[in-house]
Each structure stands twice: as structure tokens, then as C-alpha cells.
Amino acid sequence: MTSKATKDQRLKESRLKRARALAGIDPRRDPPPPGAVMADHAELAHNNPYELLPKFYVDRAIVCRQCGTEEVWPAERQKWWYEVAKGNINTDAVLCRSCRESKKAQKAEARRIHLDGLARKRAKHGT
Numbered sequence: 001m002t003s004k005a006t007k008d009q010r011l012k013e014s015r016l017k018r019a020r021a022l023a024g025i026d027p028r029r030d031p032p033p034p035g036a037v038m039a040d041h042a043e044l045a046h047n048n049p050y051e052l053l054p055k056f057y058v059d060r061a062i063v064c065r066q067c068g069t070e071e072v073w074p075a076e077r078q079k080w081w082y083e084v085a086k087g088n089i090n091t092d093a094v095l096c097r098s099c100r101e102s103k104k105a106q107k108a109e110a111r112r113i114h115l116d117g118l119a120r121k122r123a124k125h126g127t
């Protein structure tokens with residue numbers, strides 16, 4: 001392992017440790033801890049208006065449903081998921097980054113095969 005990889009690994013672990021320590025914080029009721037990313041309620045407005053919305057996001061430790069790896073779901077990524085991708089506020093990341101990426105690759109591959117099949121069918125029919 002290079003020293004950079006070791007450093008990255010150590011950084012990852014300390015971030016994970018910090019995320020675990022933040023698990024008891026309730027972003028709907030508690031004051032934001034240092035390093036929290038503030039939520040934009042205008043962007044969250046697509047959700048149930050009667051629901052109490054989070055005031056901020058903090059790094060969260062998640063365990064991948066597929067491979068069991070514990071990983072940080074960074075506060076900035078949560079903000080992106082809920083406010084830009086308009087993910088439901090009651091949904092959480094369930095897969096680690098590498099499982100998410102391989103799932104995405106699988107989907108792209110299935111789509112490519114499907115499109116190839118269509119193209120072949122069209123070619124056969126001379127259109």
C-alpha cells in the first residue's frame with residue numbers, strides 16, 4: 001500500500017468514526033453540530049408539507065445492504081440526494097458506493113444489450 005493510500009484509508013476511518021458519533025443527533029430537532037450542511041427547505045418542499053423537515057445534514061454511517069461494508073454517507077451527498085435528485089426524505093442510502101456503481105454499470109450493460117438487440121432487429125427488417 002502506498003503512503004497516500006494509507007493516508008486515505010486513515011482519513012476514511014476517522015470520518016466513519018465521526019459519522020458513528022453523530023448517529024444520535026436528530027437533524028429535525030437538534031441544533032446543527034460543527035461541520036453540518038444546512039438544508040434548504042425550499043428544495044425539500046416536494047415532500048409532505050406536514051412533515052418535520054431536517055434542518056441540516058451530517059455525515060452518516062451506513063451499512064451496505066448488499067456487501068455489509070460500513071461507509072460514510074457524506075452530508076453533501078445527502079443534500080444532493082434530497083434536494084437535487086429529489087429523493088424521498090424518508091429514504092436512505094442502502095448501498096455502499098462500490099455496490100451502487102456496479103449496479104449502475106449492470107443497468108447500463110443491460111440497456112446496451114437491449115439497444116443492440118433492437119438495432120439488429122431493425123437491420124434484419126431492412127429499416
Ligand SMILES: [Zn+2]
Nearest residue numbers: 064067096099
Ligand atoms: Zn456494498
